[in-house]
Amino acid sequence: xxxxxxxxxxxxxxxxxxxxxxxxxxxxxxxxxxxxxxxxxxxxxxxxxxxxxxxxxxxxxxxxxxxxxxxxxxxxxxxxxxxxxxxxxxxxxxxxxxxxxxxxxxxxxxxxxxxxxxxxxxxxxxxxxxxxxxxxxxxxxxxxxxxxxxxxxxxxxxxxxxxxxxxxxxxxxxxxxxxxxxxxxxxxxxxxxxxxxxxxxxxxxxxxxxxxxxxxxxxxxxxxxxxxxxxxxxxxxxxxxxxxxxxxxxxxxxxxxxxxxxxxxxxxxxxxxxxxxxxxxxxxxxxxxxxxxxxxxxxxxxxxxxxxxxxxxxxxxx
Amino acid sequence: xxxxxxxxxxxxxxxxxxxxxxxxxxxxxxxxxxxxxxxxxxxxxxxxxxxxxxxxxxxxxxxxxxxxxxxxxxxxxxxxxxxxxxxxxxxxxxxxxxxxxxxxxxxxxxxxxxxxxxxxxxxxxxxxxxxxxxxxxxxxxxxxxxxxxxxxxxxxxxxxxxxxxxxxxxxxxxxxxxxxxxxxxxxxxxxxxxxxxxxxxxxxxxxxxxxxxxxxxxxxxxxxxxxxxxxxxxxxxxxxxxxxxxxxxxxxxxxxxxxxxxxxxxxxxxxxxxxxxxxxxxxxxxxxxxxxxxxxxxxxxxxxxxxxxxxxxxxxxxxxxxxxxxxxxxxxxxxxxxxxxxxxxxxxxxxxxxxxxxxxxxxxxxxxxxxxxxxxxxxxxxxxxxxxxxxxxxxx
Numbered sequence: 244x245x246x247x248x249x250x251x252x253x254x255x256x257x258x259x260x261x262x263x264x265x266x267x268x269x270x271x272x273x274x275x276x277x278x279x280x281x282x283x284x285x286x287x288x289x290x291x292x293x294x295x296x297x298x299x300x301x302x303x304x305x306x307x308x309x310x311x312x313x314x315x316x317x318x319x320x321x322x323x324x325x326x327x328x329x330x331x332x333x334x335x336x337x338x339x340x341x342x343x344x345x346x347x348x349x350x351x352x353x354x355x356x357x358x359x360x361x362x363x364x365x366x367x368x369x370x371x372x373x374x375x376x377x378x379x380x381x382x383x384x385x386x387x388x389x390x391x392x393x394x395x396x397x398x399x400x401x402x403x404x405x406x407x408x409x410x411x412x413x414x415x416x417x418x419x420x421x422x423x424x425x426x427x428x429x430x431x432x433x434x435x436x437x438x439x440x441x442x443x444x445x446x447x448x449x450x451x452x453x454x455x456x457x458x459x460x461x462x463x464x465x466x467x468x469x470x471x472x473x474x475x476x477x478x479x480x481x482x483x484x485x486x487x488x489x490x491x492x493x494x495x496x497x498x499x500x501x502x503x504x505x506x507x508x509x510x511x512x513x514x515x516x517x518x519x520x521x522x523x524x525x526x527x528x529x530x531x532x533x534x535x536x537x538x539x540x541x542x543x544x545x546x547x548x549x550x551x552x553x554x555x556x557x558x559x560x561x
Numbered sequence: 562x563x564x565x566x567x568x569x570x571x572x573x574x575x576x577x578x579x580x581x582x583x584x585x586x587x588x589x590x591x592x593x594x595x596x597x598x599x600x601x602x603x604x605x606x607x608x609x610x611x612x613x614x615x616x617x618x619x620x621x622x623x624x625x626x627x628x629x630x631x632x633x634x635x636x637x638x639x640x641x642x643x644x645x646x647x648x649x650x651x652x653x654x655x656x657x658x659x660x661x662x663x664x665x666x667x668x669x670x671x672x673x674x675x676x677x678x679x680x681x682x683x684x685x686x687x688x689x690x691x692x693x694x695x696x697x698x699x700x701x702x703x704x705x706x707x708x709x710x711x712x713x714x715x716x717x718x719x720x721x722x723x724x725x726x727x728x729x730x731x732x733x734x735x736x737x738x739x740x741x742x743x744x745x746x747x748x749x750x751x752x753x754x755x756x757x758x759x760x761x762x763x764x765x766x767x768x769x770x771x772x773x774x775x776x777x778x779x780x781x782x783x784x785x786x787x788x789x790x791x792x793x794x795x796x797x798x799x800x801x802x803x804x805x806x807x808x809x810x811x812x813x814x815x816x817x818x819x820x821x822x823x824x825x826x827x828x829x830x831x832x833x834x835x836x837x838x839x840x841x842x843x844x845x846x847x848x849x850x851x852x853x854x855x856x857x858x859x860x861x862x863x864x865x866x867x868x869x870x871x872x873x874x875x876x877x878x879x880x881x882x883x884x885x886x887x888x889x890x891x892x893x894x895x896x897x898x899x900x901x902x903x904x905x906x907x908x909x910x911x912x913x914x915x916x917x918x919x920x921x922x923x924x925x926x927x928x929x930x931x932x933x934x935x936x937x938x939x940x941x942x943x944x945x946x947x948x949x950x951x952x953x954x955x956x957x
Contacts, residue, residue: 263564263648264564264565264568264646264647264648265646265647265648266644266645266646267636267644267645267646267647289676289681289682290676290677290679293672293673293676293677294673297662297665297669297673300664300665300669301662301664301665304664304665305664371656371659371660372659372660372677373637374637374655374656374659375637375653375655375656375659376637376653376655376659376660376677376678377635377636377637377651377653378677378679555638555639556639558632558637558638559576559638
């Protein structure tokens with residue numbers, strides 16, 4: 244019988260395990276605990292993969308269009324902004340290939356909101372598991388990140404379709420910015436998401452605050468409008484500088500603004516045309532992104548440490 | 562000397578539960594915060610070691626902290642003070658199917674749940690047939706689990722859980738699932754685990770299970786260890802605690818609206834010499850007196866008794882009609898004596914239920930658990946009946 248056979252395959256343990264006593268759920272050291280957390284997560288990498296595939300499978304289960312729905316939301320946003328801002332407000336007449344311009348920004352922004360929003364609810368949403376089974380709690384936010392990244396690449400297909408239709412392709416040298424910008428985005432969003440996910444366990448208001456915060460953040464990032472308008476308003480022109488120039492620097496300190504500008508430079512061929520050159524961000528994006536990456540990495544470290552300290556209390560607070 | 566598998570060192574757990582989860586509620590009730598915070602010690606100064614290949618049972622009333630302790634050993638909760646150490650791979654069966662997702666098929670859930678419990682994909686592939694075979698739901702394995710009956714659901718979940726190959730297994734009240742054959746299969750599997758030298762820590766309310774499976778037990782009360790040792794002693798202590806909570810419900814105020822034709826006034830258990838009896842050895846005589854009173858003279862009446870153990874298992878029952886005893890008419894108050902010359906019952910607590918009723922028709926009055934006696938047995942055995950087999954090897 245199959246059962247009897249496979250039971251014999253179970254290795255005998257006999258209490259002769261060679262492992263040694265290890266302290267569990269001890270309060271982790273703030274600095275040295277990071278490596279151990281990473282090692283724990285690495286040990287559970289296969290589970291992480293399974294959780295990501297579960298997230299993806301479950302999301303559109305029983306829907307006829309399935310994964311197509313992943314594309315419907317950004318396409319709808321694209322349509323709404325194209326009509327409202329491109330046509331009614333007239334940006335479309337000024338910015339060439341306005342649809343692609345919008346979509347590159349929305350692509351980055353959708354990934355950001357998917358990660359931050361998803362991570363915030365990830366611990367509370369998996370309360371059943373958090374209370375009953377032990378594995379590193381970081382896997383919940385990380386599985387959200389994984390699923391969001393997969394969705395991101397599906398949406399890239401739409402962008403490729405747009406290149407085919409318009410017949411203009413991005414320049415290869417600029418494309419190298421995309422992996423760096425993507426890395427900044429994922430690290431930054433994961434850091435914020437992890438922190439918010441832990442905070443949400445203790446105070447459920449967080450998830451509502453996040454919704455509002457993301458809305459505000461969306462308009463603070465040059466996605467549906469172009470960054471030159473902000474520069475003109477805040478910093479003035481070279482001939483007539485304004486005193487509020489520092490506000491423009493602050494605006495540009497937003498990591499998401501840098502990520503979106505990098506996406507636009509790399510993926511929006513319209514910026515290479517004569518008409519679009521004015522909207523092409525000329526600053527040193529490589530340096531800016533590297534600074535953002537360093538800051539995000541520090542934030543991720545702090546966020547993971549806070550998360551590790553908080554996670555011992557998750558099960559009782561849920 | 563072998564190193565322990567689990568070491569719980571001076572662990573305490575303090576719970577302070579806020580009843581408010583939103584900012585508004587906290588702000589509004591800021592001044593009166595103490596009324597909205599529940600604070601208590603769920604565990605206090607718990608210290609013990611578990612040696613390899615031990616099966617440890619944690620018992621206690623609801624709220625005694627046994628599940629909290631199990632969660633701390635499992636790493637799900639962090640202790641407030643103290644620490645726990647552990648070695649080897651651990652699987653915690655705190656809730657069956659905790660990771661199941663209704664929209665996924667049985668097959669997908671098996672793989673997901675197995676990886677949650679720590680199996681690799683290759684290992685799950687290897688055990689998959691055995692898991693399905695154990696659960697007995699081959700034909701539904703590709704159906705979404707939301708369409709499963711609750712029995713199928715827990716059977717599949719349990720099948721996955723026991724095929725995880727842990728050195729330490731934590732079980733919380735999950736053995737009482739499925740129908741009887743399936744439960745037997747589960748218990749067999751637990752015994753296999755024991756034979757293979759794995760360490761098991763289980764929380765259960767089934768004292769029989771503790772006696773059958775465990776070789777050590779810990780009794781918790783209000784977060785403290787009351788007794789730690791041989792399961793027989795621990796169960797005995799637990800029963801004695803339980804007995805203090807027991808109060809006979811004879812003589813409760815009768816509802817005058819529903820005046821009964823006859824009523825049980827008292828039920829007493831004595832030894833044949835008339836002295837009150839609480840505790841006997843197996844095989845001792847027991848006399849049960851049932852005192853009945855009637856408002857009006859009754860031409861015919863019947864008195865019955867039933868003996869049940871603490872798990873409400875019916876052990877014995879008889880009434881005067883079955884015994885063909887003519888009681889004659891009942892005028893006023895009368896006592897019926899059931900003198901049992903020998904009570905061959907195994908160790909445990911036994912409750913007596915008495916009833917008075919007409920020869921036919923509904924009973925007039927019945928008192929559940931009207932009295933009890935306890936049996937202390939020198940022999941270690943299973944079951945309800947105390948038999949004394951003489952055991953020898955017979956050859957040829």
